[in-house]
Amino acid sequence: MLLESIILGAIQGLTEFLPISSSAHLVLVPYFFKFESTILNSTMFDAILHGGSLIAIILFFWKDLIKLKENKRLIYMIILSSIPTFIIAFLIEPIKDRYLRDISIIGINMIIFSIYILIAEKKNQEIFFINNLKPYHFIFLGIMQSLSLIPGTSRSGVTIASAYLLNLKKEDSVSISFLIGIPVISAAFLYELKKAIFVNHIEVVPLSVIIGGILSSLIFGILALVILVKFIKKYKFAHFAYYRFFIAFLIFYEVWKN
Structure with a gap:
């Protein structure tokens, strides 16, 4: 179980920040490799993994977060972007686990958003900086984030x-x-933690599994952020889309086989 928690932590850390869908990989890896532990599928373990990712992103962007004190407008814009995300999340959450975790749905979304990535990169003219963005741009980003x-x-x-x-x-x-x-990501962590404690009651997760999952998610999360920032500077974002197409192919092959 410890090894599986480390593997899932690594997957969460890498795929949360690389544009290849963490939720898809966290569904697919246990599916393909037959992870059967109820603890690893629990909301408490989900919260643990999100906690590791949250620490990773805060540590990596610490200097940017400190600079936010001097840029009140950007703080307000970040809050503005969160509003549509939280509203849509509230609407989607009741149906997410029942209807949207099917591997066929995952495969379709991998393809749709791979195409979206390819189109976006082709159209990007790299004209603007963050401070050039208007409030409606942040609302648009928040809506897209909710997807x-x-x-x-x-x-x-x-x-x-x-x-x-x-x-x-x-x-x-x-x-x-x-x-x-x-x-x-902070809200996802708190929501999963709340659900684990108040809805499912506190699920007993061994300390070794907690430490293994959160450290793995943290370390691989920072690694993924380093890779992404360096990759974006030198290579095309589209390479991630090609990987996503490959995963979609594996998914539909598995569906066809069964």
Whole structure:
């Protein structure tokens, strides 16, 4: 169980920040490799993994967060972007686990948002910086961010691609994606923790599993952020779309086989 928790923590850390859909991989890996532990499928373990990702993003963007004190407007815009995300999340949450975690849905979303990434990169002219964005741009980013609740979408993928469509420079696109993501990832962590404690009651998770999952998610999360920032500078964002197409192919092959 410890090894599985470390594997799932690594998957959460890498795929939360790379534009390849963490929710899809966290559904698919246990599905393909037959992870059967109820603890690893519990809301408490989900909260643990989100906690590791949250620490990773705060540590990586610490300097940017400190600078926010001097940019009150950006703080307000980040809050503004969170409003449509939270509203849509509230509407989607009741049906998410029942209807949207099916692997066929994941495969379809992997394809749809791969195409979205390809279109966004082609249209990006890299004209603007974050401070050039208007309030309605942040609302648009918040709406698009909410789609990441559907497995197969990718929060970082859809927000970076959406920033590309707004002609934001590549490095600024990555920065704004994760700055607007901090409130959402924080909310996901608190929501899963609340659900684990008050709805499902506190599920007993071994200390070794907690430490393994959160450290793995933290370490691989920071690694993913380093990779993404360096990758964006040198290579095309579209390479991630090709990987997503490959995963979609594996999904539909599995569906066809069964």
